[in-house]
Amino acid sequence: xxxxxxxxxxxxxxxxxxxxxxxxxxxxxxxxxxxxxxxxxxxxxxxxxxxxxxxxxxxxxxxxxxxxxxxxxxxxxxxxxxxxxxxxxxxxxxxxxxxxxxxxxxx
Amino acid sequence: xxxxxxxxxxxxxxxxxxxxxxxxxxxxxxxxxxxxxxxxxxxxxxxxxxxxxxxxxxxxxxxxxxxxxxxxxxxxxxxxxxxxxxxxxxxxxxxxxxxxxxxxxxxxxxxxxxxxxxxxxxx
Numbered sequence: 001x002x003x004x005x006x007x008x009x010x011x012x013x014x015x016x017x018x019x020x021x022x023x024x025x026x027x028x029x030x031x032x033x034x035x036x037x038x039x040x041x042x043x044x045x046x047x048x049x050x051x052x053x054x055x056x057x058x059x060x061x062x063x064x065x066x067x068x069x070x071x072x073x074x075x076x077x078x079x080x081x082x083x084x085x086x087x088x089x090x091x092x093x094x095x096x097x098x099x100x101x102x103x104x105x106x107x
Numbered sequence: 108x109x110x111x112x113x114x115x116x117x118x119x120x121x122x123x124x125x126x127x128x129x130x131x132x133x134x135x136x137x138x139x140x141x142x143x144x145x146x147x148x149x150x151x152x153x154x155x156x157x158x159x160x161x162x163x164x165x166x167x168x169x170x171x172x173x174x175x176x177x178x179x180x181x182x183x184x185x186x187x188x189x190x191x192x193x194x195x196x197x198x199x200x201x202x203x204x205x206x207x208x209x210x211x212x213x214x215x216x217x218x219x220x221x222x223x224x225x226x227x228x229x230x
Contacts, residue, residue: 032210034218043203043223044154049216087154091218092210094142094167095156 002027002090006099012107019075021102023088028068032092035064035073037084109134111204111221118227125191125226129204136185137162140213143187147200159207160187194228201225
């Protein structure tokens with residue numbers, strides 16, 4: 001199985017800060033990499049697909065980059081409503097595997 | 108738009124079998140573009156893939172669950188199902204069914220999730 005190593009596991013930042021999360025795959029996954037936001041009790045919400053494409057309706061402060069094994073997710077100008085857990089997911093190969101998640105809080 | 112909906116008991120007794128059904132709407136379960144899978148999330152923890160099935164019946168299971176899990180498909184009802192036997196408290200989780208896109212075949216950005224259903228293992 002492809003292992004997805006996501007860091008950090010948690011972070012706190014101020015409103016307006018830039019937040020960066022990284023995800024490293026144990027094997028090449030091309031650009032078949034999604035980023036999700038999950039709030040407690042909710043279904044994961046797709047924010048970024050194909051590593052860098054913004055899902056329709058998602059604010060432009062969210063972005064993704066990378067290809068192959070190294071990926072980055074960025075929130076430009078953190079907002080209070082962005083408090084959530086974020087995780088990466090590859091689906092280049094079965095099984096689809098997930099990063100451990102990053103819990104984002106506000107200072 | 109493809110949609111998935113889980114159904115099944117919210118509570119199962121220890122040592123019994125957990126059974127869930129996922130109903131697919133908006134697309135045929137016989138589509139060659141998707142695998143149909145189950146993913147779970149224990150309370151406060153991360154996501155764990157359980158297994159998936161392709162429309163022709165090919166299955167793939169998480170190795171640590173392989174002896175207890177079975178996924179099947181009913182194309183006539185556009186449904187697929189999960190059975191997990193000999194459950195313990197460690198199987199308590201929100202269970203999601205999912206449409207897993209085949210890379211380069213399914214449309215980009217189309218990893219579909221059901222709403223999730225909490226299954227509690229308790230006597």
